[in-house]
Amino acid sequence: MKSLHHFGGKALPEILTKEYPGRLFVIEGADGSGRSTQIQLLGGWLESRGFAVKHMGIKRSTLVSNELAKAQQGNILTRTTLSLFYATDFFDQLVNEMLPALRAGLVVLADRYIYTLMARDVVRGTDRAWVRNLYSPAIIPDAVLYLKVSTSQLVERNFHKKSTLDYWESGMDLGLSRDMFDSFTKYQRMLQLEFRHLQKEFGFDVVNANRGIDAVQKELRRRFEELLPKTD
Amino acid sequence: MPDQERKYPGKLVAVEGLDGSGKSTQIYLVKRWLETLRCRVYFTEWNSSLLVKKSTSKGKKRNLLTPTTFSLIHATDFADRYERQILPLLRAGYIVLADRYFYTALARDTVRGCDPAWVEKMYSFAGPPDFLFYFNVPLEVSLARILEGRPALKYHEAGLDMGWSTDPYESFRIFQGKIRDQYEKMRDRFSFISIDATQGIPTQQTIVRAHLEKAMDLSKFRLSRRSAL
Numbered sequence: 001m002k003s004l005h006h007f008g009g010k011a012l013p014e015i016l017t018k019e020y021p022g023r024l025f026v027i028e029g030a031d032g033s034g035r036s037t038q039i040q041l042l043g044g045w046l047e048s049r050g051f052a053v054k055h056m057g058i059k060r061s062t063l064v065s066n067e068l069a070k071a072q073q074g075n076i077l078t079r080t081t082l083s084l085f086y087a088t089d090f091f092d093q094l095v096n097e098m099l100p101a102l103r104a105g106l107v108v109l110a111d112r113y114i115y116t117l118m119a120r121d122v123v124r125g126t127d128r129a130w131v132r133n134l135y136s137p138a139i140i141p142d143a144v145l146y147l148k149v150s151t152s153q154l155v156e157r158n159f160h161k162k163s164t165l166d167y168w169e170s171g172m173d174l175g176l177s178r179d180m181f182d183s184f185t186k187y188q189r190m191l192q193l194e195f196r197h198l199q200k201e202f203g204f205d206v207v208n209a210n211r212g213i214d215a216v217q218k219e220l221r222r223r224f225e226e227l228l229p230k231t232d
Numbered sequence: 233m234p235d236q237e238r239k240y241p242g243k244l245v246a247v248e249g250l251d252g253s254g255k256s257t258q259i260y261l262v263k264r265w266l267e268t269l270r271c272r273v274y275f276t277e278w279n280s281s282l283l284v285k286k287s288t289s290k291g292k293k294r295n296l297l298t299p300t301t302f303s304l305i306h307a308t309d310f311a312d313r314y315e316r317q318i319l320p321l322l323r324a325g326y327i328v329l330a331d332r333y334f335y336t337a338l339a340r341d342t343v344r345g346c347d348p349a350w351v352e353k354m355y356s357f358a359g360p361p362d363f364l365f366y367f368n369v370p371l372e373v374s375l376a377r378i379l380e381g382r383p384a385l386k387y388h389e390a391g392l393d394m395g396w397s398t399d400p401y402e403s404f405r406i407f408q409g410k411i412r413d414q415y416e417k418m419r420d421r422f423s424f425i426s427i428d429a430t431q432g433i434p435t436q437q438t439i440v441r442a443h444l445e446k447a448m449d450l451s452k453f454r455l456s457r458r459s460a461l
Contacts, residue, residue: 080311081315081316
């Protein structure tokens with residue numbers, strides 16, 4: 001039986017058994033990197049192979065997601081509060097949804113994980129060591145694939161999708177520039193730089209996502225395939 | 233937190249102690265005293281950020297909170313109050329009075345099974361108080377004060393989420409006993425100013441006031457005439 005591992009410190013008090021036959025796969029990447037499309041395709045592929053799938057993401061907890069969204073609209077959250085709000089949302093899903101799913105043998109597909117949360121916090125000036133501690137009880141995924149896309153591609157895909165740039169995805173709250181396009185480019189570069197740090201530290205795999213949907217999907221399936229529980 | 237930010241002209245006074253130790257009464261009396269001296273004073277209470285309140289009460293009402301999320305939601309509440317009120321006011325030269333500080337979280341979260349080192353680091357963005365009064369009371373005394381009128385104990389307040397007992401009063405007793413053990417451990421690690429909370433209210437208040445008066449020049453915190461109006 002597979003056992004759960006976390007990044008550091010004591011295990012969460014909510015972890016009661018050692019038996020977690022499920023798998024945790026994480027897809028990381030900026031908005032416009034094709035994350036959601038790829039995850040959707042992966043979900044279909046897994047289900048067709050007979051695996052039950054549980055989706056997880058950011059700002060999806062029943063506990064704080066509404067309040068977090070509301071507070072963001074008014075942009076009244078300070079750095080640490082924002083960081084802890086996101087951590088609450090994350091651990092609420094981890095404890096109440098992810099752990100039961102892993103215990104029941106499901107494949108959990110996470111649309112971003114602690115890496116995005118940590119990168120966002122650090123570019124906002126939060127202490128790296130503090131953020132590492134915050135997420136240290138999180139479960140170490142079976143695989144993390146980071147969809148890397150050039151900034152110019154990101155801009156193009158974001159405009160293609162919504163014909164406008166998102167306030168938060170442009171990092172407007174950082175005050176890098178009053179110009180949204182300028183801010184978006186700067187913010188995304190900062191995040192990419194932070195992801196490079198994270199990649200070195202946590203050793204996750206980078207997937208070139210500048211390619212077409214099918215090519216990327218093929219690579220993702222190839223990488224996850226060998227990690228799936230064996231079926232008879 | 234960079235040391236620079238900790239060099240503020242204000243003073244932070246915090247009180248800690250078991251439910252029923254009388255700490256809230258004492259900090260309220262300190263507030264009244266400082267107000268009559270016309271000092272710049274601000275009072276803040278545990279778990280009172282308006283921003284986070286909705287999530288906390290939703291979680292508590294529906295029993296959605298587990299030890300980890302209970303810990304995090306209270307840290308979020310504290311961070312909001314700390315960054316938007318406590319720290320700016322300290323920098324503006326206020327005496328900030330806090331009814332409970334992060335030691336409450338350390339005690340409760342540890343009892344609920346969270347890693348104490350994790351919790352302590354999580355709260356490291358906040359500096360320690362300048363004065364930390366601990367109202368020390370034997371368990372039986374505080375329990376008697378709280379349970380006298382057989383009040384309706386709230387689910388988390390009674391520690392019912394821990395499953396120690398299905399009887400709220402019994403669960404509360406166990407919970408408070410464990411919290412007290414944690415406070416006892418912290419007394420040595422942090423500089424708690426311990427007050428014997430079995431004494432009469434005015435006696436305790438005299439001790440607290442004397443301590444504060446001796447340690448700081450209250451005239452520095454007087455409101456200027458112009459802001460009196």
